[in-house]
Amino acid sequence: MMKRTNRIAPALGAWLLGAACLVAGAARAQDEVVARGAGAAVTRAEVAGLSRSLSPEGRARLLADAAARDQVVRTLLAQKAVLAEAKAKGWDKQPLVQAAIEQAQREVLLQSYLAALSEPAADYPPEPEIQAAYERNRATFMAPRALHLAQLYVALPPGADAAAVDGAQKKSADLARRAQARGADFEALAKMYSEDKASAARGGDLGFVPETMIQPAVLAAANALKRGEVSAPVRTPTGFHVLKLVEVREAALRPLDEVRAQIRAALREQRAQQNVQAYLAKLAAADAVSIDDEALKKALVPSQ
Incomplete structure (x- = not known):
């Protein structure tokens, strides 16, 4: 689909x-x-x-x-x-330009006319077809496993030297130690010290992130955590991340109500394409077209 x-x-x-x-x-x-x-x-x-x-x-x-x-x-x-x-x-008066303009006009006219002819009825598709398409394409509508994460982030500037890396590592290790302490307020630490401004404003909250979008090193560290645990610093090309696992949402089929509009739009587009092909096939039916193949072959050879 x-x-x-x-x-x-x-x-x-x-x-x-x-x-x-x-x-x-x-x-x-x-x-x-x-x-x-x-x-x-x-x-x-x-x-x-x-x-x-x-x-x-x-x-x-x-x-x-x-x-x-x-x-x-x-x-x-x-x-x-x-x-x-x-x-x-x-x-615009040059022959090649005029030919291109005329071709573009023909294309616009053709496509807009065919689009109008092929538009499915307003009530298409009926609910049974939507349901059937949903069942046929269940794999398409699977929401991947996702991790709800929060982070304390210490940035590394591009091309950071050894001293800068060491400083960032020590800062992130200190933040991890403080965040792992009994009774620690991860949200307050993130708001005060995290260098990712967007997530820091939310107390470090990154929301649910599909595991397919998480960097391998970060995913490995997050998968090793239990709910509510905080990791040691994880280095990525841009900096150090201290992670807190908030929740895990396993892969699951998205409800039909959530994807119904997507399915309806896809089925309507598919039907429109079928209508166009049927219309063109009818116009170009074998008994309605006469072709001079010899003249056609000559036309395909560039003139000298």
């Missing part, structure tokens, strides 16, 4: 390319300008188009990241400036 993913990068790249190839019309020229520079402008309508092209997650990430928004706008302004320069020089 196919998986659907929503990524900001592909959607953003496609939008930037598409927007840079549009010729601004009178209506767009009158739209509110949100950025200007390099002899071009970005309008509110163009930003709204970007927003519609992104997944909710991608839109939220862009809203939360001022640097990413800035880069999007600067890239679009630069592309539009280049586009204006190319058109001013008649670049």
Whole structure:
């Protein structure tokens, strides 16, 4: 069964390319300008188009990241400036460029029309098909074993010399000793001394981490702990980790309710592809097509 993913990068790249190839019309020229520079402008309508092209997650990430928004706008302004320069020089009139534009237009028309034709009915798939797909793909929906960890972290700068390594090791060993003491407050120690600011703010809590995402040395140390125990310092390329095992969650099948939307989307995409193939096969049926094979072979040989 196919998986659907929503990524900001592909959607953003496609939008930037598409927007840079549009010729601004009178209506767009009158739209509110949100950025200007390099002899071009970005309008509110163009930003709204970007927003519609992104997944909710991608839109939220862009809203939360001022640097990413800035880069999007600067890239679009630069592309539009280049586009204006190319058109001013008649670049779009070159035969090869015209052929590429026409091919792109045909591709957009073809794909959008086929997408409209192949869209499954709104009530597809029915619940029994969703259930059957869930049962067929149980391995796909297994949540891996995960460890709930907390840490005290002492960083090592890139290229640290022997003295820096020794100092970090001694600091982490002291933190481990204090965290292992009877009645120790691991959370307070992490907030005060851990050098991973994100987890330190949570008392060192890393949450549940799938074991497939844990570095081998850290995983080996964590697996040797009992619930509530604290490890000796574990060295990784970036520093020393003093670990506390909070809880272990064994591998388990994710409930159907948790993956129903994912299954429904995959089945709809699969059905749409089947509809497209059936439609194309019908149009290209053997009794509906006449092929001059000799002429075809001549056309495949480049002209001198």
